Amino acid sequence: MTAPILRAQDVTMVFGGLTALSEVSLTLDRGQIVGLIGPNGAGKTTFFNCLTGLYTPTNGQVLLDGTQLPSDPAHVTIAGIARTFQNIRLFPNMTAVENVMVGRHARMKQGPIATIFRGPRFRKGETDARTRAKELLDFAGIGRSGDELARNLPYGDQRRLEIARALATDPKVLLLDEPTAGMNPQETEATRQLIFKIRDLGISVVVIEHDTKFIFSLCDHVSVLVQGKLLVEGTPEAVRTDPRVIEAYLGKPPEEVQAEVQHAAELVGEHGDKGVGQ
Amino acid sequence: MSEKTFFTNPAVSRVLGVAGAVLAVIAAMLPWSTFLLNKGAYPDKATLQFFDAPFELTGFRWELLIIGVVALVCAVAKVPAQRRVLRGLGAGIFAIGLINFGFIASAGGGLGAVTALDGTFAFGSVAALVAGVLLVLATIGQPLEEIPRWSTKLPTPVAYLGLVVSFAALLYVVSLTLTAGGQGGAASPYSGPMFLSFLGFAGGMFAGAAGLGVLKWISRLSEQHRVFSIVVLLLCALSLPFTDAGSEYWMTVAANIGVYAATAIGLNIVVGLAGLLDLGYVAFLGIGAFVAANLSGAAASQLGIHLPFYLVVIISAAIAGIFGAIVGSPTLRVRGDYLAIVTLAFGEIFQIAARNNIGGLTGGSNAMPNIPALEWFDGTAFNESITLFGAKLPSGVLYYFLIVLLIAAVMTVFANLKNSRMGRAWIAIREDEDAARAMGIKTGQAKILAFLCGAVLAGIAGAVFAHKTSTVSYESFLFMESVTLLAAVILGGMGSIPGAVLGASLLFVLPEKLREFSDYRLLIFGLALILIMRFRPQGLIPDAHRRAELAGEDAEGHTLQDKPGGDEPEQPKPQEVPAR
């Protein structure tokens, strides 16, 4: 048993007088997929933002591989945490390959001088980055769309491209914010398989989702956030049957909630469509 | 899908097209003005009677005849993308008609001057206007065709030949454009309208060629043979002095344009790639120029040193770069519009400091005069005339050569930066700054670097500028110059190199040509900015990245245009992002 790759301890986030997160802890072991569920406004995305340096937690700390994370998103990514966004945030007027190559940014070492004079080492770096980007596109199943502008890709492919772009940063931990929002069942299943493939590469994954069925069939471990607090955590089996989850979080018989959650996911999906191209 | 209207009938379109083309040819031979204008016969025998001397057509009537004949051929023969071609040509014909119509009418006589007055008739311009309208009407019945794609899989020698011919033609057009209408001012009182007519002619022909897919073919061909194209293009640019444009005056104009084009490319890094609006950019050109003036032994310089030119360039670039980094540093905390204001503030501070002769470095209102001319290795001063390949070239030509090389260098730097880790980071920041940070890009550093690179290029251009003009005054670096540079970048197309050169050329040639309208220069400039933003925000030569965007906008643009008719069929939109 090795030490966990990511450990968040008592993360608390206060905006003005509003406590968005209160002492949330999460542990992610190597090669694990952890799910984070909770109703709207439970603080899931806020928690992600604390993990990625977009917010500095008011209290508590986040350790990646035993070291404290820096408080700037760029440095967090360099340290090894990559993320996708709830509303797709690609670079709309760049091609798919270029989007992924941007992900390689931190792993390339080319200064302005080398860039201007384009020596052989510069060119090799460029070629390597491009090759790696194409591999990743193939890995994500959109290898044929490499030269399309991101904004012209179909919705599902945009989500995959975002994942490929995140993988290009060579992460140890990948955070996915609602990766299947707005997808149809086939696409959702394909995404599930993709996440398994990512796990098999040795990358640990944290997933936020509304679709509880998706989460329970995907994750090794599930945490439930309600009103900024960690309500329950455990195996999918344990969480699914936990009466507190059904009562406090779901509040209603599971089937009804399932329908609602589905509906919410659809709404988010529609909203997400506008995400790219703004 | 399409409603039947008068114009959707192919026979009608055909008749309209042929009629328009024929009318354009006739218009070329009609008299254009009912009386002799004050400053002499205008334009080019335009007061001649019908068919008086049809084979002595010159100037805009000659242009009109050519474009009319081309239109006739295209309307009769089955050329590919016929409607696109005819629409372009028709717009050109309309432009020629409108420019001369407006000029003759406003130069005296009002509408009478261009129709009938005191028993004389002159319907040339009216006929040209109608011809243009007919040609455009002939194309609105059906949606425009796809631009044809010509194969670029050619044997290398053929491809090379094609490129050489294309670029030589381009050189010829550039030379014609520069000299069209002659030197502005008293020497040739009608240079303004004649130049604009030529622009209308060239624009129409280019639009026609674009419709045929020729321009795209050249651009793809030159991308395939990149190195060869660059060499040929460079040679073409260097041989401009051997054409009609090779007089001292035009060399000076071309060199001035060149300095601003190089500066505009530098600005393009900041604005076009990184998406940061810089409203004080001309300050870096000024810093480069003043540094160069002080280090090159200008009489008013208190330093009293005269360093070799290459050192001067390096120091100018370095100092401008340092200031660039300083001006850029607020980007760490300031975003968007606010940043634009910070840059404006820095630009104003520079201008006030220069006006007040800060540290005795700028000469204040006395400027820094008598900056020594550069010298070639054999001691030839750059402002002397030289003999090259048996041709006597005018003075100033060496500066022209220097500036062509400067532009080539700046273009290379820009292109290399753009297609690199750094360039991608800049574009990513422009597209979505938060997402860029999440990709591990240190956005603050990247933005400061963009400012620094842009400032270095401007600093180099400034050093050349100082020697070229031999006098540097703060008046060359006012807010309006920053706005003009920005406008050049935007007019040409943000992020696009040919765009920046074209934009700078237009914005700095037009005032030279339109001296008699100089009073209206800035007014037209302001209105043009508004109109560009409204109707063609992507610029004249959009960057490849934005070109795909343009495809969508283009279709929308046409539907908008067609809507007033009410009965126009909605064009099928190109595939957009499908919802799910």
Add this chain to the structure above:
Amino acid sequence: MTTLLQQLVYGLILGGTVGLIALGYTMVYGIVQLINFAHGEIFMVGAFGALATFTWVIPEGVKGTWYITLPLMVIAGAVVSMVIALIIERLAYKPLRNAPRLAPLITALGVSVALKEAVRIWYPGATAPLPFPKEFLTGSIELGSILIPKTGLLIIVVAVVLTVLLQVYINTSRMGRAMRATAQDPDTARLMGINPDRTIVLTFAIGAVLAGVAGVLYGVHINNISIDIGFQNGIFAFTAAVLGGIGSIRGAVIGGFVIGLVKTIAGQYFPGGTQYDYVWIFVVLIAVLVFRPQGLFGETERVRA
């Protein structure tokens, strides 16, 4: 000591003018996030409108009677400014409402250049500075050894009064509520039955009226107007708006007074004197944007991911 107090008075007078212009910047930016570069020129146009009214409309007999002439000129300036601003809004800005943000900003630059040039070309004699009528309202009030020009006092009083009225209007009236709602979130405002277009037009109109009034009072005080007064005062006003916190009414006016004081104090006491007094305003502008971009009275922006 006297010099200092006298400079303070001049600073407040300049500040009143700048504050009135700043209100337009702050309101327009608050509602459409546009730095309306042309706003300074609206101020200039107002001054010219009033001058035209004085020259060609007001009969000779009453030109010296300040209580007739001045109100007429103020109204004329305000109306001219408003009409021009509304035309600009309709023709130049409205079509770009959903364009990328650079587009309206560049359009605003174009409008600014075009307006200034239009006045220069078509207003008779505007190629040089024009004298503004000063027959009425001359003299100063003496306060010990300090002189307060009556025209200057007028500017300060008008600035304060109009600001208070505007604040009350925005806080209590129906349209004021609509403006605040649109500034917060135009989409939601639309859902609540507010017509954002009408609200935006109203915002432009109010800003322009205030700028027009400022233009007239400026002319009366300085006795001299030129086409260049717009750009510079516009930049000062923008600085004031940012200093006070974009979107804050009282912030804009207080910012205006601060700017006025900075300029006069710097011109008197700082190195370089009046040659460099503008520089200090730009320094303040940069410092505020870098260290406190929300201004003195603005709210902190919350990061949204």
